Amino acid sequence: MRRFAYDFERALVELEEKLDDLKKSPSVQNPEIAEEIAYLESQIEKLREKTYANLTPWQKVRIARHPDRPRTLDYVEHIFHDYLDLHGDRLYSDDPAIVGGFAFLDSQKVMIIGHQKGKNPKENVLRNFGMAHPEGYRKALRLMKLAEKFHLPLISFIDTPGAYPGIGAEERGQAGAIALNLFEMSALRTPIIVINIGEGGSGGALAIGVGDRIFMLENAYYSVITPEGCASILYNNASKAEEAAEALKLTAESLFELGLIDGIIPEPLGGAHRDPHFVSLKLKETLSSTIKELVNIPLEHLVEERYQRLRKIGFYREE
Amino acid sequence: MEKEVQLEKDKNNTKSESEEIWFRCSACQELIYRKDFEKNFKVCPKCDHHFRLGALDRISFLIDEGTFEETDAGLRSVDFLGFKGAKTYLVSLKQAEEKTKLKEAVITGIGKIGGKPVAFGVLDFDFIGGSMGSVVGEKITRLVERAIENNLPLVIVSASGGARMQEGVISLMQMAKTSAAIKRFSQGNKPFISILANPTSGGVTASFASLGDIILAEPGAFIGFAGPRVIEQTIKQKLPKGFQTAEFMREHGMVDKVVHRKELKKTIIQLLTFLTEK
Numbered sequence: 001m002r003r004f005a006y007d008f009e010r011a012l013v014e015l016e017e018k019l020d021d022l023k024k025s026p027s028v029q030n031p032e033i034a035e036e037i038a039y040l041e042s043q044i045e046k047l048r049e050k051t052y053a054n055l056t057p058w059q060k061v062r063i064a065r066h067p068d069r070p071r072t073l074d075y076v077e078h079i080f081h082d083y084l085d086l087h088g089d090r091l092y093s094d095d096p097a098i099v100g101g102f103a104f105l106d107s108q109k110v111m112i113i114g115h116q117k118g119k120n121p122k123e124n125v126l127r128n129f130g131m132a133h134p135e136g137y138r139k140a141l142r143l144m145k146l147a148e149k150f151h152l153p154l155i156s157f158i159d160t161p162g163a164y165p166g167i168g169a170e171e172r173g174q175a176g177a178i179a180l181n182l183f184e185m186s187a188l189r190t191p192i193i194v195i196n197i198g199e200g201g202s203g204g205a206l207a208i209g210v211g212d213r214i215f216m217l218e219n220a221y222y223s224v225i226t227p228e229g230c231a232s233i234l235y236n237n238a239s240k241a242e243e244a245a246e247a248l249k250l251t252a253e254s255l256f257e258l259g260l261i262d263g264i265i266p267e268p269l270g271g272a273h274r275d276p277h278f279v280s281l282k283l284k285e286t287l288s289s290t291i292k293e294l295v296n297i298p299l300e301h302l303v304e305e306r307y308q309r310l311r312k313i314g315f316y317r318e319e
Numbered sequence: 320m321e322k323e324v325q326l327e328k329d330k331n332n333t334k335s336e337s338e339e340i341w342f343r344c345s346a347c348q349e350l351i352y353r354k355d356f357e358k359n360f361k362v363c364p365k366c367d368h369h370f371r372l373g374a375l376d377r378i379s380f381l382i383d384e385g386t387f388e389e390t391d392a393g394l395r396s397v398d399f400l401g402f403k404g405a406k407t408y409l410v411s412l413k414q415a416e417e418k419t420k421l422k423e424a425v426i427t428g429i430g431k432i433g434g435k436p437v438a439f440g441v442l443d444f445d446f447i448g449g450s451m452g453s454v455v456g457e458k459i460t461r462l463v464e465r466a467i468e469n470n471l472p473l474v475i476v477s478a479s480g481g482a483r484m485q486e487g488v489i490s491l492m493q494m495a496k497t498s499a500a501i502k503r504f505s506q507g508n509k510p511f512i513s514i515l516a517n518p519t520s521g522g523v524t525a526s527f528a529s530l531g532d533i534i535l536a537e538p539g540a541f542i543g544f545a546g547p548r549v550i551e552q553t554i555k556q557k558l559p560k561g562f563q564t565a566e567f568m569r570e571h572g573m574v575d576k577v578v579h580r581k582e583l584k585k586t587i588i589q590l591l592t593f594l595t596e597k
Contacts, residue, residue, distance in 0.1 A: 163525075163544065163545075164553075165544070165545030165546075165549045165550045165553050166545075166550060166553060166554050167550065167554065167558070167559075167562070169544070169545070170543050170544060170545065170550070170562070170563055171571050172571070173529075173571070173572070173573050174525070174544040174545070175520075175524035175525040175528075175529050175543065175544035175573075176524075176525075176529040176573055178494075178525040178526075178544070179494075179498055179524075179525050179526050179527070179528075179529035179530050180529075180530070182494055182495045182498035182499070182525075182526060183498045183499070183501060183502045183505075183530055184502070185495075186495065186498060186499030186502050187499070187502050187503075200488075202482075202491060202522075203482075203491070203494060203521070203522055203525045203544075206491055206492070206494060206495060207525075209495075210495050210499075222488050222491075223487065223488055223491075224482045224483075224484060224486075224487055224488055224490050224491040224522075225482075225484055229549070230484055233484065234404035234405055234484065235404065235405050236405070243403070246403075247400070247402055247403045247404065247487075248400075248484075248487045248488070249400050249487045249488070250487065250488060254487075254488075255488060258488070258489060260488065260489075260492065306499075307499055307503070310492070310495050310496045310499045311460065311496060311499070311500075313453075313456075313489060313492045313493070313495075313496055314453030314454075314456055314457050314489060314492075314493065314496070315397055315399040315453050315486075315489060316394050316395060316396060316397060316453045316454045316457055317394075317395050317397055318393045318394055318395070319393035319394075319395055
């Protein structure tokens, strides 16, 4: 089966496919074949380094959108146990673009919320590509309130191209739903850890993204607007997305430099989908140590520090 | 966000800049006598079309004469990302200053409405689409904090395309910053009256503007989260007539009242009286 590949990684993926074929060949024990396999492996190693070591912001955006990239529920499965999913906003419906529920991180009880993209085209239609409607944000808020009530640290996974722009979303108050989450999260009386695992698409991402500690995976991005949207406005040309991605300073590295996130979780060369277990392990280490740190901070201080964290965001001068 | 330039290009609804004695209403095409128009709060006397209002006009229409004291007037935007667009951020800022004679997209201060002191803020759409970057976010937040400190009601008139792209993700975070400030304000006992003027969309609608105890809107104002072009491109169909207007939002339960501009000050006074006096 041919694997999905972007243009910039096409040569590498083709070599990898060739290697897979060779390894499956019945004459794999043949010394000549074995030699070729060894040679290919060394070539692949070099090419992998060359392809992925210095990704541009736009290439990172594309890796963040890779169809095989692990989703929220993949991490839930790898990192937590006894996940109990909860549904519905108690007002209108259950939005499959946002998932959530109780779980254990080792012996620590937590509440999880997160955007959920599909793993295949069919599931993507069900999940609306991770683009939530107001009822999704209201479900998330309901789970946040449960976390507060039952003293559960909240772990939020961000992975969305943006809040869904549609008729029903506007009719049911998309803007108000996002605003209310920002309002409530800023003072929620329980620790909040936010992990951007892929796409941090504007207000739709931020709506579950206010927290005490915020991390991004190495190839995740966080932006006020999609590079394509920015390009079509600022350059009148959506194909200038590459330039826009550069200008928007949307990579994990840029966000760290801007002081907006607390750390970057490493991914294997080429992206998280190439080794989900490795990323899950790193993520779990970060979550475990961060929760231990946060649960020891008195709630009053925690909420005050969260406010001050937001309060100081901005660059300006005063005349 | 995406909608701002779309709206910026919508020249049908610009302020009528020229100083001709007569001009044609962009909505009903009738000839309008400018003096009548000015007296009518820049609403077409023939068809009630509410023309977009600059921040200074808004202050003179709502705040008692001579009572407004501007705060944080010295805050200035900086191009901390070195943003490279078709034009640089600094050029956009300079052009906006020349066009509006303002220094930023928001004016904040303390003034009186019907004799009642309020913390007041107003956005100006003609300044880079009324977009919220660091300065708008900071001025709104300081205004809210000043209202908390002085136990004042808060009145903010919004007109904005959303977040300011040229400040990247920092502008997005102003949504969280201003909303957090409103959360603190809401723990007191003074009202926040949020007024949505034409247009209010994107990151401003999705933050402080939607968090009023009372939300008022001007007739015909565009109000929404996503811009119409983005929605059309996403759902691949035409939008129904009247979609994302103030009236549509009222019908769907998102605003308390749609108030004619000439009734706006009276309505605010009524609310302030009801909500702040024993």
